[in-house]
Amino acid sequence: MNIELRPRRLVARPALGFKSVRTARGQTGPALLLDPRSLAVNSTVLLVGRILLSIIFLVGGFGKLTGAEGFAGYLGVLGFPAPLAMAYLVGLFELAGGLAVLVGFKTTIAGYALAAFCIATGVIAHMAPDQMTTLLKNVGLAGGYLVLAAAGPGAYSVDARSSGARSSSRL
Template sequence: MSNSAIVLVGRILLSIIFILAGFEKLTAIAGTAQYFASYNLPAPTVLAVLAGLLELLAGLAILIGFQTRIAAYLLALFCIVTALIAHMDWADGMQLIHFQKNLAMAGGFLVLAAFGPGSLSIDAKRG
């Protein structure tokens, strides 16, 4: 398999969770806002919409390789912020795993931001 195909598979794997999570947040805003409120976040409904849009749109951008570096930086930051807000109860083993998962995904996005989306992307076709 060529490096371009491997990068494409990597983009697909990185994007799936964010596309699905963003769609879920946007189609269940009330529940998402209630969840955000449980963390005492300000304006939970606004944050729920913004988080859902970020995850969905940046996830799609990663998938198709459009404005990949920007989307990758945004999702890396999102992963770190989410880890620091929602996954700090390390006495709960699952929270520690989620914290580490978020950091690992942030690392993957930073690598993608640094090296680009590969030749099988809209960014590559646009030059």
Template sequence: MSNASIASAKPGLAASSSALILAGRVLLSIIFIVAGFAKLTAIAGTAGYFGSLGLPLPTVTTVVVGVVEVVAGLAILVGYQTRIAAIVLALFTLAASAVAHTDLNDMVQMMFLQKNLAIAGGLFVLAAVGPGTLSVDARRR
């Protein structure tokens, strides 16, 4: 349902839904911006971990992953190319889960997997509903 159809159904609901979408964007973006920044400021340590997982070219992978997380996270934060950024990060999150959180006998890994599935779900919802009116995308129309 678009914000316009929500607004016609109940006055004032469109404004509150845009505020909720903004809050969701902020909360979803934080984890990626912080994680990406951490990777880019500790490349050697992250590359060592990626290497232990068997990922190819661990240093290059670290930089690419860090940049994707920061750039797409910032895009979601400000609401720029939001649908694309949300899909990219959702797929990234599912891929990261498949690589690093597959030991279902380890309760910590199971918890990380569930968290990642929830984050990916939120990102797919964001891709479906769009960034709301409080976004760069809305200002560009």
């Protein structure tokens, strides 16, 4: 069984097709057909992607919260005021952001916030020549979080359950 959608602009993608349908006004026009199996595959891939993207912030946030003094020392070297308080705030932000992405809660907001965080920390803390790999990792993660924010969390998420939708994927 195919699901028909009538977008403003038709875009051909794998597992998609077009057929001619009669509109409410009696006109004939193209309709986009989605294979229902592709929705499940997309949601599964989005779930795996969310798990992989969340790991770095779950581990990092937990580590910063349990070892805040050490991280505060690093923040002090960077010139941050109240480095211990900042260490706890950063750890809490990373842990909460990682959990939100993992379970797919407020995914668009979490994706944009974590993308901005990755760029900001890259610019603030990883601009030294010996930090190029870490800077590029942050840039790549930011890209992943922007894609997640644009695509949505998929059907296997809190966002999808709370909206009652079959899939919150925007792909």
